[in-house]
Amino acid sequence: MNRKQRRQMARLEPASALRQTSSSSAQRVGELFARAVQHFQAGRLMEAMQLYQQALLADPKHIGSLHHLGVVAIKIGRPEIAVDLIEQAIALNEANPTLHHDICFALSALDRHADAVRHAQRAIALKPDYTNAYLLLGDALLKLRRFDDAIGAYRQSLARDPAHAEAHNNLAEALFAQERLDEAAASFKEALRLKPDLVTAYNNLAMITFLGGDVLQALNVVMQGLQVNETAPLKSMFVTCARHAKSIPVSVAFRHYLVRAMTEPWGRPGATTTAAVTLVKQDPHIRQSIDRAVAAWPARLSCAELFGAEGLRATAGDRVLRALLQNTHAKDVALERFLTLARSALLDAITATAAPDGTGDDDIAAFACMLAQQCFINEYVFACGPDEQARVALLRGQVTAALRIGDPIAALPLAVIASYEPLYAIAGFEALAARSWPLGFDGLLTQQVREPLAERALRNEIRRLTSIEDDVSVLVQNQYEESPYPRWVKCALDETARPIDDRMRNDFPHARYRPVGRMDGLDMLIAGCGTGQQAVMMARQYEGARILAVDLSLASLCYAKYRTDTLGLTNIEYGQADILKLASIGRQFDVIACSGVLHHLGDPLEGWRVLLSILRPNGIMHIGLYSQLARTDVVATRDFLAMRGYRATIDDIRRCRQDILALDQASPARGVAERSDFYTTSNCRDLILHVQEHQFTLPRIKDFLANNGLELLGFQHDADVLLRYRRQFPDDPACTNLDHWHVYEQQNPRTFTGMYQFVVQKHA
Numbered sequence: 181m182n183r184k185q186r187r188q189m190a191r192l193e194p195a196s197a198l199r200q201t202s203s204s205s206a207q208r209v210g211e212l213f214a215r216a217v218q219h220f221q222a223g224r225l226m227e228a229m230q231l232y233q234q235a236l237l238a239d240p241k242h243i244g245s246l247h248h249l250g251v252v253a254i255k256i257g258r259p260e261i262a263v264d265l266i267e268q269a270i271a272l273n274e275a276n277p278t279l280h281h282d283i284c285f286a287l288s289a290l291d292r293h294a295d296a297v298r299h300a301q302r303a304i305a306l307k308p309d310y311t312n313a314y315l316l317l318g319d320a321l322l323k324l325r326r327f328d329d330a331i332g333a334y335r336q337s338l339a340r341d342p343a344h345a346e347a348h349n350n351l352a353e354a355l356f357a358q359e360r361l362d363e364a365a366a367s368f369k370e371a372l373r374l375k376p377d378l379v380t381a382y383n384n385l386a387m388i389t390f391l392g393g394d395v396l397q398a399l400n401v402v403m404q405g406l407q408v409n410e411t412a413p414l415k416s417m418f419v420t421c422a423r424h425a426k427s428i429p430v431s432v433a434f435r436h437y438l439v440r441a442m443t444e445p446w447g448r449p450g451a452t453t454t455a456a457v458t459l460v461k462q463d464p465h466i467r468q469s470i471d472r473a474v475a476a477w478p479a480r481l482s483c484a485e486l487f488g489a490e491g492l493r494a495t496a497g498d499r500v501l502r503a504l505l506q507n508t509h510a511k512d513v514a515l516e517r518f519l520t521l522a523r524s525a526l527l528d529a530i531t532a533t534a535a536p537d538g539t540g541d542d543d544i545a546a547f548a549c550m551l552a553q554q555c556f557i558n559e560y561v562f563a564c565g566p567d568e569q570a571r572v573a574l575l576r577g578q579v580t581a582a583l584r585i586g587d588p589i590a591a592l593p594l595a596v597i598a599s600y601e602p603l604y605a606i607a608g609f610e611a612l613a614a615r616s617w618p619l620g621f622d623g624l625l626t627q628q629v630r631e632p633l634a635e636r637a638l639r640n641e642i643r644r645l646t647s648i649e650d651d652v653s654v655l656v657q658n659q660y661e662e663s664p665y666p667r668w669v670k671c672a673l674d675e676t677a678r679p680i681d682d683r684m685r686n687d688f689p690h691a692r693y694r695p696v697g698r699m700d701g702l703d704m705l706i707a708g709c710g711t712g713q714q715a716v717m718m719a720r721q722y723e724g725a726r727i728l729a730v731d732l733s734l735a736s737l738c739y740a741k742y743r744t745d746t747l748g749l750t751n752i753e754y755g756q757a758d759i760l761k762l763a764s765i766g767r768q769f770d771v772i773a774c775s776g777v778l779h780h781l782g783d784p785l786e787g788w789r790v791l792l793s794i795l796r797p798n799g800i801m802h803i804g805l806y807s808q809l810a811r812t813d814v815v816a817t818r819d820f821l822a823m824r825g826y827r828a829t830i831d832d833i834r835r836c837r838q839d840i841l842a843l844d845q846a847s848p849a850r851g852v853a854e855r856s857d858f859y860t861t862s863n864c865r866d867l868i869l870h871v872q873e874h875q876f877t878l879p880r881i882k883d884f885l886a887n888n889g890l891e892l893l894g895f896q897h898d899a900d901v902l903l904r905y906r907r908q909f910p911d912d913p914a915c916t917n918l919d920h921w922h923v924y925e926q927q928n929p930r931t932f933t934g935m936y937q938f939v940v941q942k943h944a
């Protein structure tokens with residue numbers, strides 16, 4: 181509704197007030213009404229509305245005007261006024277089926293689904309062949325989760341009009357809600373056959389196809405849908421499918437969407453890494469270069485040996501590779517080896533006078549920049565020999581001297597340095613930002629000079645909320661001051677902020693959820709917010725969110741605040757604090773999120789209890805904890821590293837990674853190389869060299885919930901896992917029986933490799 185319409189609507193007095201002024205003749209009312217209908221049919225709602233109002237002033241009991249004005253009110257987003265008007269019309273003529281039908285739209289917008297059922301049934305009683313009334317009846321029943329009844333209503337509607345696309349679609353939704361996947365898929369397909377632009381049907385059909393295990397076909401359905409309308413759910417479904425795809429579609433469209441999914445982005449850019457790597461390797465020139473690197477590893481190659489005649493141009497020009505390298509860390513051993521050797525080949529090449537055969541300077545510069553950006557993102561995790569380090573130090577010295585005396589600095593050597601160490605490690609690096617550089621270098625300068633400077637400037641803006649004294653807290657703080665976790669470049673696209681009760685009911689429809697019911701904003705705490713990704717996500721997801729995000733590590737908090745400010749979010753306040761001391765800040769919260777944190781405390785349960793003490797009754801907690809069973813690979817690796825005496829330094833992390841990669845594929849300690857965290861320095865440290873790590877089992881979590889007045893609302897897990905669980909345990913549709921989950925996990929030990937992520941509610 182635009183501003184003018186809102187003003188007009190504000191003038192729409194409740195019809196009871198209009199009643200007192202009726203006196204004009206029936207003829208005048210008839211004329212006004214006829215003119216109003218003309219405007220209405222031509223879509224001129226404001227003009228129509230004025231005339232209906234005039235007609236009602238003349239005759240407050242004019243049913244047509246009450247009815248039509250009600251319909252206008254629905255169209256301009258004032259359903260409460262619509263209900264009032266149409267109810268008056270019904271009071272004057274109870275036997276008019278259209279009135280009962282139309283009021284359903286307004287009631288549905290007000291979530292009064294039981295009333296909508298009543299009116300739809302009355303419309304059908306008055307007019308038994310009223311196809312659309314069956315549809316509305318089905319919709320209201322669907323909202324009330326009376327799936328069998330909804331299916332019955334939709335089938336009645338289709339019996340009268342088999343070509344009704346929406347009826348097929350909504351029937352499919354009801355079948356889908358009952359997990360009757362084959363029937364639902366057939367109905368979605370029929371809906372799309374009848375109406376190929378029914379965009380929600382693509383999303384649902386893709387999800388069903390995905391759940392059925394045909395991820396490739398699901399991707400094709402999503403892409404068909406994206407061509408009709410690029411909705412947020414379809415974009416997010418694209419990421420889900422791309423994340424799970426074992427093979428990918430060979431199509432220009434997939435390449436196009438994948439680049440957009442990573443750069444805009446449509447989900448966490450890391451989610452699509454595997455698909456991106458697969459696609460990059462499909463280029464024959466890049467494939468050959470990667471094969472050469474893998475065959476030669478660890479011996480170094482020249483640019484000509486590594487790239488051949490066309491490899492460098494192909495590599496520099498590959499949009500998927502560029503999107504991957506600039507937006508997330510690449511998780512693939514063969515690609516890593518190629519990039520590592522490419523880096524040393526470039527280091528050699530910048531000392532040579534001529535570019536490698538067949539390759540222009542632009543290709544080298546473009547590739548050097550994207551490689552440097554990748555190395556910064558992965559925090560220089562690639563293997564690096566002492567001779568390379570010495571040569572880079574030499575180059576750094578030359579740049580430092582040139583900066584000091586104002587001599588020119590060539591861009592390419594600077595990019596090569598930036599692929600070995602951050603530009604901010606160069607003495608006087610601040611001056612780099614003031615110089616002019618070729619166009620392609622700007623992104624590199626922003627990443628490695630401007631952003632780190634901006635982050636540092638924020639150090640004084642973050643308040644210290646508690647002291648940090650606990651021995652383990654101090655150790656953990658030191659780790660994350662050196663290695664903030666996780667470094668992220670972009671986060672998923674905006675989600676529509678929704679009220680908490682709405683979101684919880686939607687996410688956990690079978691749970692025994694009690695409304696939090698806050699109307700005046702939601703006080704949220706992100707405890708151990710790290711670099712702010714979760715805070716940003718939750719600030720966008722929850723309507724009225726007022727977030728306090730705390731962490732031990734000032735470096736992480738600066739990283740978080742910089743990204744938050746850049747995204748223009750103003751509802752997150754960052755503070756430095758120890759969870760153990762949070763009771764002292766004198767605040768209470770409606771929602772607390774603490775993911776990937778408690779298992780790093782000396783006593784995780786003590787920290788959890790502190791958080792509970794500042795959670796309001798009925799408050800919600802998002803918790804993420806390590807699973808003991810899912811981390812057997814990590815334990816094996818930690819033992820392996822301890823035996824060899826590795827420490828958490830950058831050199832040791834680089835070396836130990838190569839030792840792990842050299843292990844037999846079947847070795848338990850080699851398993852960590854399958855995890856995304858293995859591919860950046862801080863994440864790798866977090867994964868296998870953490871100063872403090874506890875692990876949990878589901879029985880232990882169950883005990884804690886029972887002893888501390890917490891009700892499990894559900895796990896946050898992939899839809900296919902939840903579906904498999906429900907099929908195995910149909911007596912637990914809410915998926916909250918931890919004994920069942922324990923059995924399920926024993927049978928599927930990798931279920932919680934990414935942690936137990938769940939939501940609980942505190943008893944009032």
Ligand SMILES: C[S@@+](CC[C@H](N)C(=O)[O-])C[C@H]1O[C@@H](n2cnc3c(N)ncnc32)[C@H](O)[C@@H]1O
Binds near residue numbers: 656714736781
């Ligand atoms: C693995 S990171 C997880 C960060 C973030 N929750 C996420 O999921 O991206 C763990 C974070 O918890 C923080 N942390 C650990 N113990 C803490 C404590 N006692 N108080 C506050 N923060 C703590 C660390 O500083 C670190 O940033």
